[in-house]
Structure formats: structure tokens, C-alpha cells
Amino acid sequence: MGRYLVTGGAGYVGSHTVLALRDRGEDVVVLDDLSKGHREAVPAGVRLVDGRCEDRRALAEAFGGGRFDAVLHFAALSLVGDSMRDPLRYMAENLSTLSAVASAAVQHDCRRLVMSSTAALFGFPERIPIDEEQRLGPVSPYGESKLMCERALDWAERIHGLRFASLRYFNAAGADPEGRAGEDHDPETHLVPLAIDAALGLRPPLMVFGTDYPTDDGTGVRDYVHVTDLADAHLRVLPLLEKQSVRYNLGNGTGYSVRDVIETVERVGGRRVPHALGPRREGDPAVLVASSAKLRAETGWSPRFAKLEDIVRTAWDWRAAHPQGYAGARQAA
Ligand code: UFG
Structure with a gap:
């Protein structure tokens, strides 16, 4: 059994990764300031340290109980549109959070870190699907902040021997198939939950x-x-960090349009998705589709829920059961 620190473990992708670690019998500590995450998303048996990653006391408390095999760093600001309004906050906060967590890991003799990165590193891509060889050229401060984080990790590896995996997520969607966790953002800006709602x-x-x-x-x-x-991809990259740092683009490799998503939600839910047609959102590329060939070849990763229908169904089921999101669970408790 291993021991893992998950920053942002009360958030959307973080909480699902905590479940995957727990399902494997690992010992998990979550560090989350609950600014975006939800206490109810942290499963029983997992210690939650309620604090910011830059807070020395919270970090000391999180790292206090023994050596971690790896840190999984999810805590970050992650809204592209928001970053266009507040660029310096995104750059400063995402880099300082990552730096604080990575330094604490090194100090506490933990030399493996997995970081959430993003398709936004590629801006308006030159080719589809997007593999790891493509030119990096963020077109938002959010994307830029994650690129800075990857570069900071390069230096931490060279100087401190901290091995890292950077996972560039494409569009995360869906919910735990057993209904233990789901997507609950405020504000919600993502297509799948907005269409379902x-x-x-x-x-x-x-x-x-x-x-x-x-x-x-x-x-x-x-x-x-x-x-x-x-x-699952987070768990699969961990053993690779014994030997080297890695960067992977992480998606299914299939593109679906906004209309495809609307039709799928209507089919799965059996209800119409009321919608209106509007202008483009600034900064949105036409097409973003990943090549995850490298991840598949090097880790054996293969998506279990590759079909859009399966993704939408799990998201629909969670939302139908939690119309107020985690706030409903709070009131019921
Ligand atoms: N969309 C709508 N209406 C909405 C919301 C979204 O039509 O109300 C469209 C978007 O224009 C886009 C698609 O639905 O074509 C998906 O949009 P999302 O906002 O759900 O996701 P994005 O592709 O904009 O953003 C995602 C991640 C970001 C990441 C980015 C990479 O959420 O963190 O991919 O570009 F940075």
C-alpha cells in the first residue's frame, strides 16, 4: 500500500482520482482549501487538511504524518474565460501553488509529482489530433500558467531530481459510475453539465x-x-516516474461537436435540451482532439468510457440524483 497526497482532492478531477486511489487500497491525504472543492466529495477514511497550498502551516500538517510515495497536484485556477479577465492572478497563483507543493515534496523526500495540465497549452493547434510533438502556444493566461508550471518542474527535476508527469487533459466530463462523486462547479461553464441542467x-x-x-x-x-x-491515467503514470519524467496528452481521440453533445444528452435523458444559437466565445478554437497514442503505448491506458453516451449517462445520473450538487448532500446530512 502506498501513501499519496492529493492537492485539490475535493475538486472535480481530484476527487475522482482520490476514489481511484482508495479503490486500490492506497492511503490518501487531501489538501484543499474548499474554495472550489466540496468537503462532501472527500470519501470517508481520507484525511482532509483544509488549507491553501501556499500556507506553510497547512503544508506542514499535510506532510506531517509520514513519507508520501507521490504528490498528485490538482489544486489550480482553471477557467480560460476567467483568466482572460484576471491574467496576473492566474499566472501568479498557479505557479506559486505548484512551486509551494513541489518544494515541500522535495523537502520531505518525496520525488514524484503528477500535475494536471491542459489542452490549452496548444492554443490554436496546427494539426489534429494533437500529439506531444506539437508546438506549444497558449492563447490564454490559463494555458500560459500551466506551461510555466511545466517549465518550473523541468528545473525542479534537473536541480532536485523531482520526477514529474504532466497530464494535459482535454475535456473532462462524466461522473463516478458508482455515483459516489460528480461535477459541481460554481460558476459552471462546461458544456456537458450545462446541457444536462x-x-x-x-x-x-x-x-x-x-x-x-x-x-x-x-x-x-x-x-x-x-x-x-x-x-486511471494518474495511477498508470506513477510507476514510470521511477525512471523518468513524462508528458502526455490525455483524451479519447474522437471529436464531438456541441450539437453531438446536445443530441446525446437528449437521447440519454429522454428530454429536450432547450438551447439558443449565439456567437463564438472569444478564444475558443474550432477543434481540439488529442492523440493519446503515447500514453496508451507507454502505460497501457485505454478508456473504459470512451463513448460520449457513457460519459453523458454517468453525468446525467449523478446530476439527476443531486440536483443541488454537493449542497444537497450537505443539507441531507
Ligand atoms: N460551449 C457552448 N456553450 C456553453 C459552454 C460551452 O457552446 O455554454 C461550447 C464551447 O464553445 C466548446 C465546447 O462547448 O466548443 C466545450 O466547452 P467547455 O467550456 O466545456 O470546455 P473548453 O473546451 O472551453 O475548455 C476545456 C477545459 C479547460 C481547458 C480547455 C482547453 O475546461 O480547462 O478545454 O482549451 F483549458
């Missing part, structure tokens, strides 16, 4: 951002990858 009457009609993209149906195309498959 529109269908369930929990939010206003969905606005489709752009119908004049050079795609088959004119709407934006993305690579939706199930959050449980993302979690």
Missing part, C-alpha cells in the same frame, strides 16, 4: 457558442474524456 430545467437554456466554425455542423468540436478514465 438545461434539460432538467435546473438552469436556463444552453447558449451554443458559435455555429460558423469550419466543422461538419458549424459548432465547436472537443475531445470529451471520462473523469474516471482521467483518474
Whole structure:
């Protein structure tokens, strides 16, 4: 059994990764300031240190109980649109959080770190699918902040011997297939939960951002990858860090348009998705689809929930059971 620190472990991808670690019988500590995450998303048996990654006391408490085999770092600001309004906060906070956690890991003799990165590193990509060889060229402060974090980790490896995996997620979606966790952001900006909520009457009609993209149906195309498959990828890269640092693009390798997502939600949920057609959202590329060939070849990773229908079904089931998200679980407790 190993011991793992998960920063941001009360958040969306972090909490699903905590479940995957626990399902394997690992010992897990979560460090999360609950600014975005939810206490209810941390399963029983997992110690939650409620504090910020830059807070020395919280870090000391989290690292206090014994040596970690690895740190999985999810805690970050992650909204592209938000970063366009507050660029310096994104750059400063994401880099300082990563630096604080990585330094503490080195100090406490833990030399393996997995970091959440993003397709936003590639900006407007030159080729589809996007493999690891493509030019890095973020077009948002969010993407830039994650690129800075990857570069900081390069130096930490050279100087401190800290091995790292950077996982560049494409579009994380879906929920734990056993219904133990789901997606609950405030504000919610992501397509899948917004479409589901529109269908369930929990939010206003969905606005489709752009119908004049050079795609088959004119709407934006993305690579939706199930959050449980993302979690699994984190576990699979850990053994590689014995030998080297790695960077992987992480998606299913299939693109679905906004209209595909609407149709799938309607089919799975059996309800219409009320929606209106609007202009493009600034900074949105037409198509983002990953090549995860390298990850598959080097770790044996293969998505269990590759079909959009499976992704949407798990998300639908969780939301239908938790119309108020984790706040409902809080009231029920
Ligand atoms: N979309 C709509 N209406 C909405 C929300 C989204 O039409 O209300 C469209 C977008 O234009 C895009 C697709 O649905 O074509 C997916 O949008 P999301 O906001 O769900 O996700 P993004 O692709 O914009 O962002 C994701 C991650 C980011 C990451 C980015 C990489 O959430 O963290 O991919 O570009 F940085």
C-alpha cells in the first residue's frame, strides 16, 4: 500500500482520482482549501487538511504524518474565460501553488509529482489530433500558467531530481459510475453539465457558442474524456516516474461537436435540451482532439468510457440524483 497526497482532492478531477486511489487500497491525504472543492466529495477514511497550498502551516500538517510515495497536484485556477479577465492572478497563483507543493515534496523526500495540465497549452493547434510533438502556444493566461508550471518542474527535476508527469487533459466530463462523486462547479461553464441542467430545467437554456466554425455542423468540436478514465491515467503514470519524467496528452481521440453533445444528452435523458444559437466565445478554437497514442503505448491506458453516451449517462445520473450538487448532500446530512 502506498501513501499519496492529493492537492485539490475535493475538486472535480481530484476527487475522482482520490476514489481511484482508495479503490486500490492506497492511503490518501487531501489538501484543499474548499474554495472550489466540496468537503462532501472527500470519501470517508481520507484525511482532509483544509488549507491553501501556499500556507506553510497547512503544508506542514499535510506532510506531517509520514513519507508520501507521490504528490498528485490538482489544486489550480482553471477557467480560460476567467483568466482572460484576471491574467496576473492566474499566472501568479498557479505557479506559486505548484512551486509551494513541489518544494515541500522535495523537502520531505518525496520525488514524484503528477500535475494536471491542459489542452490549452496548444492554443490554436496546427494539426489534429494533437500529439506531444506539437508546438506549444497558449492563447490564454490559463494555458500560459500551466506551461510555466511545466517549465518550473523541468528545473525542479534537473536541480532536485523531482520526477514529474504532466497530464494535459482535454475535456473532462462524466461522473463516478458508482455515483459516489460528480461535477459541481460554481460558476459552471462546461458544456456537458450545462446541457444536462438545461434539460432538467435546473438552469436556463444552453447558449451554443458559435455555429460558423469550419466543422461538419458549424459548432465547436472537443475531445470529451471520462473523469474516471482521467483518474486511471494518474495511477498508470506513477510507476514510470521511477525512471523518468513524462508528458502526455490525455483524451479519447474522437471529436464531438456541441450539437453531438446536445443530441446525446437528449437521447440519454429522454428530454429536450432547450438551447439558443449565439456567437463564438472569444478564444475558443474550432477543434481540439488529442492523440493519446503515447500514453496508451507507454502505460497501457485505454478508456473504459470512451463513448460520449457513457460519459453523458454517468453525468446525467449523478446530476439527476443531486440536483443541488454537493449542497444537497450537505443539507441531507
Ligand atoms: N460551449 C457552448 N456553450 C456553453 C459552454 C460551452 O457552446 O455554454 C461550447 C464551447 O464553445 C466548446 C465546447 O462547448 O466548443 C466545450 O466547452 P467547455 O467550456 O466545456 O470546455 P473548453 O473546451 O472551453 O475548455 C476545456 C477545459 C479547460 C481547458 C480547455 C482547453 O475546461 O480547462 O478545454 O482549451 F483549458
